[in-house]
Amino acid sequence: MGGIDGNNHSNEPIVSTGEDNKLTVLITGCSDGGLGAALALAFHEAGFHVYATARDVAKMGELCAAAGPGIKTLPLDVQSASSIADCVARVKRLDILVNNAGTMMTMPLADVSIPQAKDIFDTNVWGVLAVTQAFLPLLLESARRQSGGGIIAVNTSVASVVAAPFLGVYSASKAATAMFCDTLRLELAVFGLHVVELKTGAVGPTKLIANNTSLLLAAPTTHGGGGVPVAGSGSSSAPPIILPEKSIYAPAREVVEDLLRRGYDGAWMPPTQWAKQVVQDLMQKKNAAAPPSRIWRGQSALLGWAVQFLPSFLTTGPVKRQTKYTQVEEVLRIARIYPGNDVE
Incomplete structure (x- = not known):
């Protein structure tokens, strides 16, 4: 299957x-x-x-219209070995690989579906490694040319270092991928390859929820970002049940499900601004030899960086307030489910 670049639909490189x-x-x-x-x-x-x-080249129509023939589009499913191999066969040269595809699920860990959680890891962790391994020969050749290439960038998230309610599976997958980045950086440096982790903050809004209604059912949702969940309006009809019937959060079902649908509700950095900053950072040489190991971009990304060095008792409260989890706690206290302060 060829790309939709308008001038190349064969299977030739x-x-x-x-x-x-x-x-x-x-x-x-x-x-x-x-x-x-x-x-x-x-x-x-x-x-x-x-x-x-992307998995479906038809979903890159707006991108093609905006860029014209200057951007080549190809199908690539990071969970499919055959799809990855087909994509590699179409590419003759590669200097920079950006592992950006990812999946997201918002759900309390107590209610997470293990098969769905494994699917998140299949994309966010194993998909990244599979794509990196497949394109490694081309990247090694780029590094040997010493042309400024040989860069592997991986879009993780500030969620890899900041624990947030209902994002446990997503955050854990991004944390695992972050460790892959650190290890790959050590292992591949001798070959002249540079591994860069994109610690992305709040960027958007994007079309995550509008294009993936399965998020409302807490199913794995493919997206093109490594940041926090994207706010969206969801369906105009009555929202479907998200929490399992016997969830320990059932007394606060209305509040919890509203938070799961809305996701992050704070300020955003526009995607175009974030992307331009990332590209500039990737091409900025450090010590005239390499790009930075980590790029912190997006709204509140620097706060995510700072959280790494602060004790948890200083960060837990602000995170709960920012994610509106304090509303959930208040409902559970009133229902005398949450073992916090009694409410008369």
Whole structure:
């Protein structure tokens, strides 16, 4: 299956056009309205040859219309070995790989479906490793050319270092991926490869909920970002039941399900702004040799950085207030379920 770039629908490798000294980047998770699409446009505007990928190339129509033939689109399902192999076969040269595709699920850990949680890890953790391994030969060749390439970027999240209610599975998967980044950085440095982790804060709003109604059912939801959950309006009809019938949070069902649907309710950094900053950071040489190991961009990203060094008793309260979890606690206290302060 070929991309929808308008001029190449064969199964032959796509050969870069234009100046030979242009760097080539491939980005996963580029469905319209997501962070991957914003990155593709930012790299394109910076003069890169861009491969934008997604499970369904039809969902990159807006991206193609905005960029024209300057961006090549290819199908890529990070959970499918055959899809990954087909994509690799289409790419002749690669200087920068951006692992951006990810999945998200909001649900109390006490009620999480283990099979769904494993699916989150299959994409956010094993999918990243599988794609990285598959494109490694091309990236090694880029590093040998010493052309400024040989970069592996992985979009994780501030959620990898900040624990937030109802994001346990997502945060744990991003934390695991962050450790993969740290280890890969150690193992691949001798080959001239640079591994960069994108510690993304609140970026959006994007089309996450509008394009993936399965989030309302707490099912794994593919998205193109590594930040916090995206706020959305959901369905105009009565919302479906999200919490299991016998959930320990049942007394606060209305409040909890509203929080699960709305996700993060704070300030956002526009995706275009975030993407331009990330591209600039990736190409900024550190000590004239390498990009930074971690890039903290997005709303409240620096606060996420600071939280790493603060004791938990200083951060728990602000996190609960920011995520509106204090509302859940208050309802449970009134119902005398939560073992906090009694309410008369």
